[in-house]
Amino acid sequence: MNGWIFIILCTVSLIWTCLCLVYDKRPRLLKPITAITILVIWGAALLTLFRRFTGGLGAVAGVNDDAPWGLWIGADVFAGVALAAGGFVIAATVHIFRIKRFNPILRPTVLTAFLGYVLVAVALFIDIGRPLSWWHPLVMWQDHSIMFEVTWCVILYTTVLAIETSPPLLERLGLTKVLKVIKASTIPVVIAGVILSTMHQSSLGSLYLIVPGKLYPLWYSPLLPVFFLISAVAGGMCVVIVESYFSAKILKRGLESYIMTSLGRAASIILFIYLIIKLADLAVRGHWDLILEQNLQSRMFLLEMGGGVALPAILLAFRRFRHMPRGLLAASLLVMAGIVLNRVNVSWIGMSVTDHLHYYPTWMEIALSLGFITAGTIIFFLAVHYLPIFPKTEEEEELPEAISPGSNTGLVSA
Secondary structure, eight states, rough: HOOOOOOHHHHHHHHHHHHHHHTTTOOOOHHHHHHHHHHHHHHHHHHHHHHHHHHHHTTTTOOSOOOOOOOOIIIIIIIIIHHTTTTHHHHHIIIIIIOGGGGHHHHHHHHHHHHHHHHHHHHHHHSSSSSSGGTTHHSOOOTTTTHHHHHHHHHHHHHHHHHHHHHHHHHHHHHHHHHHHOOOOOOHHHHHHHHHHHHHHHHHGOOOOOOOTTTTTOOOOTTTTHHHHHHHHHHHHHHHHHHHHHHHHHHHHOHHHHHHHHHHHHHHHHHHHHHHHHHHHHHHHHGGGGGGOOSSSHHHHHHHIIIIIIHHHHHHHHHHHTTTTTHHHHHHHHHHHHHHHHHHHHTTGGGGOSOOOOOOOOOOHHHHHHHHHHHHHHHHHHHHHHEEEEEEEEOHHHHHOOTTTTTTSSOOOO
């Protein structure tokens, strides 16, 4: 009970901090309280790591033989990979489809994706039973296994992201010759990244095709790979909106309204496509009646589809709403929450349909997850501070004037 109280207090503190930033309210105590909160979270995360590697996974996690995949897999890995999809989406948009007006957000988006995948790799290293055997898939090939394909795709795509993220560092170090080589290989690298990302985003859904009798029918479907891929694309776009908003807020820079409104409109279209396919799939499989069942699964499904898909899709469909920075932010946060809830529902709630399957995350699992989020955020802003992540280009100067993210007035049309 004390552990849960501790985590609730930390979560409330983080939410309060975000709300202060959104509504431009900065009490004098904000900075010290934020710093103390982060230090407390990191202390709990370090304690968790110590206990995990000295006492085993069972000493810190609530997983068991019936529910071996808990919060770290469902939220940190599955949701983390999905929310990092903005990297390949924006890279393909700029380099393959040649839509250059998205170039100002390319570097920060790719950096976010790279940090996301690195943190996912760390989470996997912590969660697997024998972490020192992480290298086995590299030399012990199991080419009939979905996990083998996911492992290789994630490793290769993380390498691709490292290459795509390297130009700001190379510019900072003055390594012009290496930078020329990287820029010359941009197109094939981006194409490889799109292929790899598409493969493993969908393959994470394929993992659950082998459990038709265990996963609740509201989530189990032969189209799971398609659902995972489409939702990841929408979630990745919304992460870009949230990242751009808070970057503009904290770094005192203008918010590229023409980019944000375009992303909001695209996300709305993708969410509607996802919703239509999802509902059509339920109808074809004859499981509409399960939505009205008075159980945990039906309520979580309605919360996921209503609050995380339908509501933001409708809101983002209105042009006037898309032109409000805080409106875009709120809708994007709903989509991100919906993605996390979907992955948790598939990996946890949807699997808890039998009497013997009980799993509840411990406070240490939650503390480590919060540690990942805060660490990734701080590393991002350190990189932005010391590296040319937001370069000023001639292209950017020719585009419509950026606006302040705190404004709720009409914006430049997308």
